[in-house]
Amino acid sequence: MTPESPEPAANFERQQMEVDIACVGFGPAVGGFLTTLSRSLLNPDGSPKLESGCLPGFPLQVICYERADGLGFGVSGAVTRGRGIRASFPGLDLAKIPMAAPVKEERLVYLLDPAGASQRSWALRAGDKLIRALGSFLGCREHALEVPLIPSFLQKHDGFVMSLGQFNQWVGEQLTSSGLLQIWPSTPVTAPLIEDRAVKGIRLADQGTALDGTPQEGFLPGMDVRAALTVVGDGPVGAVGRSIDAHFGLPAGHVHSEWALGMKMVIELREDSGLETGTVLHTFGFPEPEIFGFLYVHPDRMASVGIFVPSWFRSPVRTAYRYLQHFVLHPYIWRYLQGGTLKSWGAKSLQESGRRGEPFLVGNGYARIGEGSGSTNVLSGSGVDEAWTTGAQLAEAVVELLEKKLPFTRQNLEDTYVRRRRASWVDRESRVAADSRNGFPQGLLSGLFGMALAGFTGGRVVIPPPSSRKKGASLEERCGTRIPPAELQKLKDEAAERSLPLHDQIMNRCGWPEIPFDGKLLVSQQDALLTGGSVQAPPGYANHVVFLRPDVCRNCEPKLCVEMCSGQAISRGESGVPQFDREKCIFCGACLWNCRADEAGEPANVDLRAGAGGLHSALN
Amino acid sequence: MSNAYHIVVCGSVVPDPLQTLEPIETPSGPALKNEMLLPAVLDPWAAHALYEAANLGAHAPGSKVWLVSLGAKAKLQQVMMTIAQKVSFELVPIDGPAGGFSDAHASAAILAEAIQSITGLDRSRLLLFGGWESASRGAGVTMQLIGERLGILDQFQGVDRLTVQPDGAFEILERIEGGRHQVSLCQGPPALLGWATGNLPEPRNNPQIGMANMRAIMPALQRAKAAAPGAEAIRYRSASPPKQQRQTRIEKNLSAEEIAREIVAWIEKS
Numbered sequence: 001m002t003p004e005s006p007e008p009a010a011n012f013e014r015q016q017m018e019v020d021i022a023c024v025g026f027g028p029a030v031g032g033f034l035t036t037l038s039r040s041l042l043n044p045d046g047s048p049k050l051e052s053g054c055l056p057g058f059p060l061q062v063i064c065y066e067r068a069d070g071l072g073f074g075v076s077g078a079v080t081r082g083r084g085i086r087a088s089f090p091g092l093d094l095a096k097i098p099m100a101a102p103v104k105e106e107r108l109v110y111l112l113d114p115a116g117a118s119q120r121s122w123a124l125r126a127g128d129k130l131i132r133a134l135g136s137f138l139g140c141r142e143h144a145l146e147v148p149l150i151p152s153f154l155q156k157h158d159g160f161v162m163s164l165g166q167f168n169q170w171v172g173e174q175l176t177s178s179g180l181l182q183i184w185p186s187t188p189v190t191a192p193l194i195e196d197r198a199v200k201g202i203r204l205a206d207q208g209t210a211l212d213g214t215p216q217e218g219f220l221p222g223m224d225v226r227a228a229l230t231v232v233g234d235g236p237v238g239a240v241g242r243s244i245d246a247h248f249g250l251p252a253g254h255v256h257s258e259w260a261l262g263m264k265m266v267i268e269l270r271e272d273s274g275l276e277t278g279t280v281l282h283t284f285g286f287p288e289p290e291i292f293g294f295l296y297v298h299p300d301r302m303a304s305v306g307i308f309v310p311s312w313f314r315s316p317v318r319t320a321y322r323y324l325q326h327f328v329l330h331p332y333i334w335r336y337l338q339g340g341t342l343k344s345w346g347a348k349s350l351q352e353s354g355r356r357g358e359p360f361l362v363g364n365g366y367a368r369i370g371e372g373s374g375s376t377n378v379l380s381g382s383g384v385d386e387a388w389t390t391g392a393q394l395a396e397a398v399v400e401l402l403e404k405k406l407p408f409t410r411q412n413l414e415d416t417y418v419r420r421r422r423a424s425w426v427d428r429e430s431r432v433a434a435d436s437r438n439g440f441p442q443g444l445l446s447g448l449f450g451m452a453l454a455g456f457t458g459g460r461v462v463i464p465p466p467s468s469r470k471k472g473a474s475l476e477e478r479c480g481t482r483i484p485p486a487e488l489q490k491l492k493d494e495a496a497e498r499s500l501p502l503h504d505q506i507m508n509r510c511g512w513p514e515i516p517f518d519g520k521l522l523v524s525q526q527d528a529l530l531t532g533g534s535v536q537a538p539p540g541y542a543n544h545v546v547f548l549r550p551d552v553c554r555n556c557e558p559k560l561c562v563e564m565c566s567g568q569a570i571s572r573g574e575s576g577v578p579q580f581d582r583e584k585c586i587f588c589g590a591c592l593w594n595c596r597a598d599e600a601g602e603p604a605n606v607d608l609r610a611g612a613g614g615l616h617s618a619l620n
Numbered sequence: 621m622s623n624a625y626h627i628v629v630c631g632s633v634v635p636d637p638l639q640t641l642e643p644i645e646t647p648s649g650p651a652l653k654n655e656m657l658l659p660a661v662l663d664p665w666a667a668h669a670l671y672e673a674a675n676l677g678a679h680a681p682g683s684k685v686w687l688v689s690l691g692a693k694a695k696l697q698q699v700m701m702t703i704a705q706k707v708s709f710e711l712v713p714i715d716g717p718a719g720g721f722s723d724a725h726a727s728a729a730i731l732a733e734a735i736q737s738i739t740g741l742d743r744s745r746l747l748l749f750g751g752w753e754s755a756s757r758g759a760g761v762t763m764q765l766i767g768e769r770l771g772i773l774d775q776f777q778g779v780d781r782l783t784v785q786p787d788g789a790f791e792i793l794e795r796i797e798g799g800r801h802q803v804s805l806c807q808g809p810p811a812l813l814g815w816a817t818g819n820l821p822e823p824r825n826n827p828q829i830g831m832a833n834m835r836a837i838m839p840a841l842q843r844a845k846a847a848a849p850g851a852e853a854i855r856y857r858s859a860s861p862p863k864q865q866r867q868t869r870i871e872k873n874l875s876a877e878e879i880a881r882e883i884v885a886w887i888e889k890s
Contacts, residue, residue, distance in 0.1 A: 017828055063831070070636075070659045070698075098657045166657060173694050176701065179838030185701055187825055207824040220824040300654070343640060534638060540824065616638055618659045 012221040014203075018054040021398070022202050022227035023064035024189045024241075025234035026071050028085075028164065028384045029370025030064055031171040032391030033231055034181055035088055037062065040399045041180045050402045053228055060402070062181035063225065065204065067188040067234075067587070067610065069536055071172035072165035072618045076262060076348055077304025079103060079280050079296050080382060081159035083425070084389030097170045099163035099298040099619075103156050104278030108147040111286035111293070111330055112140075117511035118288045119315070119478070121443055144283075144332035153380050153432075153455040156280060161296040163266075163304070164384060165618055186538070188610035190222055191243050192230060198364035201226035202240060205541060205610045211582070213542035229408040230366040231394065232373075233387075236351030237589030239610040241372040245359050254359070257311070258352035258378070258437060259593040263320040263345075263566060264294075264306025265328070265528075266619045267521060270339035275303065282381075283333075287326040288313060289444040295333065302619070305337065309564075310352065311593060312441045315478050316558040318594070319503035320347060320566060321525045325515045328522070342521045344619040345528040347566035349589035352437065354378040355430040361421065362413035369394050375426060379433030379455055386426045393420040432459035439463040475506070475558055482510050492557075499572045501562050525568055529584055535567060536613040537583040544611025545570065545580040545591055552597050552605045553577045560594035561606055587614040623788055624682030625809060626742050627673040628735050629709070630750035630766060631666025632718045633691035633699045635659070637755055643859045650721050650859035660695040662703050665751025669815040671823060673749045674707030676782065685709040686741075688734050690727060691718035693844055700837050705830035706823040711837045712738060713844040718756060721856060726849035728765030734845075735770065745809050752778045752795075752814035760814075767812035774806050777814040 021037075023030045041059050043049045048059035055061055077099075086092050094100040112128050113120065120128065131138060131145055138145055172183055188205040204222035209215055232241050236259075250256075269275060275297045283293035290313035296304045307327050309320045328337055351357055351371050358374030361367065369375070369390040376383035397416030398408075406412050421427050432454060439450025450463040479488055483506070491509070495502045508514065515522055529535050547553050554576040562570050562578055569584035570591055589608055597605040635641055635658040642653040652658070662670070670687060677683035686709060689696055693715040700711065712734055735741070735748070748770065750763040767775050778795035785791060788808050793801040795816050874882075 015828060017831065063827075069702075071701075072659065098654075169659070169698075173697060176697050176838070177694070177841070179842060182831065182834050183701060184705060184825070184827065184830055187705070187827070204827065218821065218824060220826065223827050225827065531640075536638070616636075618636075618639060618657060 012215065012219070014221045015223045016226060017223055018226045019061040019063045020052050020054055020227065021060065021062045021229045021231060022225050023062070023231040023233060024202060025232075025238055025370075026064055026066035026168060026172065026183055026185070027233060027235060027370060027387065028168070029373075029375070029387040029391040030231065030233040031168060031175075032084065032088060032388035033233065033369060033395045034062070034064065034175050034183070034391075035171060036392040036395030037398060038175055038178055038180050040395075050399065059180060064181070064183040065187040065189050065202070065225075066183065066185045067612060068614055069186050069538075069612075069616055070169070070618065071183065071185055072169035073185075073615050076164050076346060077161070077264060077266065077296055077298070077306070078164050078384045079156045079159055079161045079294075080385045081156055082385055084385045084392060088388070088392055094160055094162075097162060098166040099300075099302060100160055100167065101162075101278045101297075101299050102160045103158070103280050104276055106150060106155065106157055106280045107282070108150045108154065109281055109283045109332060110145045110147060111283050111332060112143040112145070113286055114143040114331055115326070115511060115513055117507070117513075118286060120289055121445070123443075123445055124289055142332040142335060143330065150282075151452065151455055154282070156382075161278060161280060161298055161304075163298060163619060169618065186612060188541070188612050189234070189240055190610040192232075192240050192247075192366065193224060193226065194247055197248075199230045199244065199366035202230055205612065208540045209542045211543045216540070218540070228365070229398065232366055232368045233370045233391065234372060235370065236372050237349050237587075237592050237608055238372055239608070241359070241368065242608075244363075244366065244368075248360055248363060250357075250359055254353075254357060254374075256351065256353050256357045256593075258354075258357070259311040260308045260350045260352050261320050261347055261564065261566065261588060261590045262306060262308050262350050263324050263347035264304050265324065265342055265521075266344040266617075267303045267305055267337060267340040268343050269297070269301040269303050269336065271301070273301070273336050273340070275336050281333075283327075284444070284448075286330055287323045288315070290440070291323060291327070293327050293333075295336070302343070303337075303340075305333070308350070310440065316475050316560060316563060317478065317503040317506045318560065318564040319501065319507070320564070321528070322503065322507060322512075322515070325522060326512060329515070337521065340521050342523060342528065342531055344617040345531055346615050346617065347586060347588040347590070349593065350383070351376060352378050355427075355434040361418050362410055364410045365408055367394050367408075367413050367417055375430070377426075377429055377433045379436040379451060380429070386430070389424065389426050390421060393417060393424065396420060434459065435462035435465065438465045441466040475502070479506065479510070496572060499574065501568075501572070502558065503563050529567055529586075534616055535584055535586055536616045537585070538612045541582075541612045542609070543580055543582055544587075544609045545582070545585065546607045546609065547578055547580075548605050548607055549602075550575075550577040552602060556596055560596055561591040564590040564594045566590055582611065582613070585611070585614065587611070623680045623784070624684075624745060625677060625680050625747050626684055626686075626745040627677055627747045627749055628686045628688055628738070628741070629666065629670045629673045630688050630731055630748070630763060631670060632663050632689060632754070632756055633660040633695045634663045634718070634754070634756040636661045637664070645859075650856050656692075660691070660699050662689075662699050663751055663755050665753050665755065665815065667703065667822075668818045668820070669749040669751055669813070670703070670709065671707060671820045672782065672815055672818045673747070674709065674823070675820055676747075676784075680784070686712055686738060688712040688714070688731055690714040690716050690731060690847065690849070692716070693841060696844070697841055700834070700841070704833040704837055705825040705827060708829055708833060711840045713841050714847045715844040716847040716849060721854075721859075722849045723854050724762045725765060725853070728762050728769060730847045730849055731762070732766045732769035735766070743810055746772075747809050748772060748812040750812075750814055752816050763812060763814045770810075772810050772812045774811040775814070776804060776806070776812065778816045779813045780816050780818060782813060
């Protein structure tokens with residue numbers, strides 16, 4: 001048996017437990033899986049419909065482990081068409097789900113740069129000039145142009161806004177109240193148990209260790225949970241999903257090359273904000289042309305406001321938090337948000353390769369669902385409903401196999417789960433979307449053109465993928481003529497000396513105004529970490545971010561892992577090797593895909609392992 | 621005679637104190653804004669009592685621990701997912717409001733009745749544990765009232781340590797002014813202990829304990845009796861959160877002494 005992770009406590013005997021189905025991660029995909037499965041576990045008379053293989057005479061033993069402290073922690077606000085969710089809950093009453101409301105108004109807005117600090121191509125600058133010149137004719141106001149028509153593939157008119165945290169909580173309550181299955185938060189899963197090219201279950205994280213994983217007083221080795229089927233729904237940066245990818249590889253031609261960091265605030269709007277519940281804004285063009293933004297209005301004057309910083313934003317100055325604050329301060333957005341109060345804040349990595357990043361969906365003893373299985377539709381910008389639907393499809397397949405008393409082999413799962421998925425709208429639409437973002441590495445305009453091309457031709461005509469995907473330009477390249485080389489070097493030296501990231505100094509020097517902190521909505525990043533439940537790091541767990549080869553990090557510049565870290569948990573260490581502070585980590589996973597070691601032909605040098613804690617807010 | 625105890629822990633659920641808690645006025649009196657949205661936790665005081673109960677029970681073979689909990693069923697269920705992996709216990713749930721604005725006398729009556737209805741509970745072995753205080757805005761008197769209703773005369777509040785003597789008697793440390801403890805000797809059960817923080821760390825999550833607990837907890841939750849402790853006898857004139865201000869600075873290199881000196885200087889200046 002090979003646990004796919006380092007073994008700091010190999011000499012300890014581990015407890016073992018046997019279940020029928022072990023699920024990793026509780027997000028919308030596993031929510032969809034468990035909701036659908038739970039409806040097939042009992043006969044109308046209450047007797048087990050599907051009998052346990054490991055506990056004969058009992059109902060199927062299903063268990064789910066979630067890293068976060070609660071089922072609703074550490075996830076994000078969303079707008080979704082909710083087709084799959086509604087199929088699972090016919091006649092869904094949104095009023096029963098806190099913070100959910102039907103979409104009432106949807107706007108697509110191009111934001112001009114009022115600060116003149118963003119880095120725009122000549123074509124974009126020319127376009128901006130034209131928009132400003134024709135401002136009154138085009139309806140340009142507050143440095144923004146509302147696009148009169150939203151392409152059909154982007155529309156969410158028939159959908160709803162929600163807090164994914166509250167939705168997960170709602171789903172979790174219904175599932176656990178049935179008593180048919182168990183969901184355990186605060187329980188990170190370290191690795192799959194792989195034996196003879198089959199997944200035989202999972203290993204839970206060791207407890208009672210020092211930060212380096214050394215056993216301490218009260219050490220409890222992580223239990224091995226053996227299962228006939230392991231359902232992997234731990235998202236794009238989950239330790240189990242990545243271990244399986246590392247062990248079995250990806251299908252030919254598939255890559256995890258596109259990522260984005262979604263960072264958002266939950267804001268209580270002032271009484272007269274002018275925004276109605278159900279309002280949805282999608283924005284592009286600011287704070288940088290590559291950064292997209294959103295604003296969703298929930299009931300009771302709550303709003304989710306955020307940005308997506310994509311991997312093809314090649315600037316080494318990648319502080320999503322500061323960019324988010326500039327987004328909030330954009331005149332078009334600020335007129336709504338001024339006077340509001342920050343209630344919560346969070347960030348997560350999004351796997352934006354979509355279908356092109358799809359792993360092997362099944363294997364002997366395991367199945368992949370949700371975002372980590374490549375279900376996100378990168379054209380429509382939709383992931384929650386797709387994830388839910390893949391979970392529901394797997395549950396139907398599992399019921400079919402159990403009823404036929406067939407084992408969870410790769411072939412059987414192919415014939416049931418993968419067949420369902422391939423025949424569904426999720427797969428059909430993901431094929432259309434597969435190459436829709438190929439144009440973005442060349443710039444915003446070619447990216448938008450590529451999306452339109454793919455969207456309007458049903459994916460038949462697309463821009464070819466870029467030949468190379470460099471993660472970050474050099475600082476010199478990015479700063480160009482804005483900062484003379486000597487001054488840039490001085491800024492770099494000062495940042496290195498003070499172990500600080502560079503982005504604030506660079507952005508200030510490039511003309512970005514200082515953030516006018518008000519202690520209410522505009523607060524320092526460290527204060528944001530303490531807002532709305534703050535960030536938790538329960539003691540007794542090892543560091544979950546590890547820099548594998550210090551020499552590689554020492555020579556890496558700019559250190560994108562430091563610049564992009566959402567919680568400022570990674571800082572420049574004194575020796576040049578980044579240092580990690582788990583008390584600030586929100587498990588966004590940005591360090592993973594911002595490691596530049598692979599550009600030099602080296603394997604990635606950041607390992608994101610299973611860990612406990614993270615964001616602790618129920619409003620996300 | 622064996623030293624096995626029957627330990628009943630009274631513990632309510634409260635909104636997670638790490639969330640933003642905002643008191644509001646409602647037609648039915650004071651409440652917390654969006655209380656049902658907020659995640660719940662086992663009252664931290666009661667949680668200490670539960671861990672102490674489990675520890676004591678583990679050292680006295682044959683002992684049994686019950687957790688009697690009054691709270692909205694959905695919230696109780698949520699909290700069980702967090703604590704049921706930590707220690708073994710049997711849940712006695714009561715489905716009802718757990719807000720701190722309910723009447724402690726009414727809550728005590730409901731809890732006492734639930735305790736009396738526990739099958740197989742042996743009063744001669746009974747130790748009634750709970751929190752000395754509460755994080756639910758309660759007045760911290762409920763335990764005392766339950767004890768009175770159950771006729772338990774040996775009551776201790778602000779307990780930090782219980783040590784079983786060779787003859788089976790208890791040495792109990794209760795907090796008193798000035799950071800000191802009052803040491804009491806008690807012959808043994810029945811007794812009531814309102815725990816302060818105790819000295820035990822939070823137990824690790826043990827999935828096997830969780831699985832075993834849940835087999836009984838979920839059916840118990842499904843059978844939970846409804847109760848509604850009223851607050852008719854109480855009229856709240858006003859409610860306000862504690863005044864708080866926060867100044868954040870992350871400091872990794874200062875010693876504890878230096879940090880303490882800075883805080884003292886800051887308090888003196890404020």
